[in-house]
């Protein structure tokens with residue numbers, strides 16, 4: 001979707017800096033590599049230079065890759081304060097995960113790091129690096145896009161559920177920003193009629 005829409009955008013691409021909210025710790029030639037997907041499908045269509053997109057280093061351990069990703073973030077967001085992204089483009093899995101933050105995983109409570117490694121992701125591949133909630137919830141805007149009836153139950157739980165243990169996607173609540181959900185009819189089908197009109 002992004003690869004089709006972004007080339008049509010009227011924007012000053014020299015101002016863009018693109019990071020990955022999460023990335024799989026796999027070689028660049030692995031089809032699961034998100035960076036390579038965007039390199040092949042977007043960067044050929046827009047004037048986004050290599051210096052403005054920040055891949056994960058797949059040639060070190062996943063823990064080292066998470067540390068090196070902090071350095072990359074700090075090259076754009078210097079100092080010690082939390083990075084503040086203008087925009088996070090997020091997906092949500094059928095279990096309510098977002099980024100590589102999975103239900104019940106200890107990383108949901110990570111507050112001391114701005115990136116974290118995970119090596120036991122319930123969704124393969126197991127090794128990934130993810131932004132953590134302090135950064136996610138410091139963004140100016142987080143946009144979720146979910147499509148299809150298969151997402152209807154989890155969308156309803158995340159947006160209308162009252163659980164004391166909110167699902168990972170429900171914990172995305174920027175303290176000084178907004179969350180926008182883009183849903184098709186299928187994904188929105190189980191929301192109350194009031195929310196369907198939003």
Ligand SMILES: O=C(O)[C@H](O)[C@@H](O)[C@H](O)[C@H](O)COP(=O)(O)O
Pocket residue numbers: 090091092093094097098099100123124145146147
């Ligand atoms: O963790 C991964 O490996 C997935 O990429 C995942 O995070 C994805 O974003 C969601 O499962 C939603 O994906 P869809 O919106 O395409 O269902």
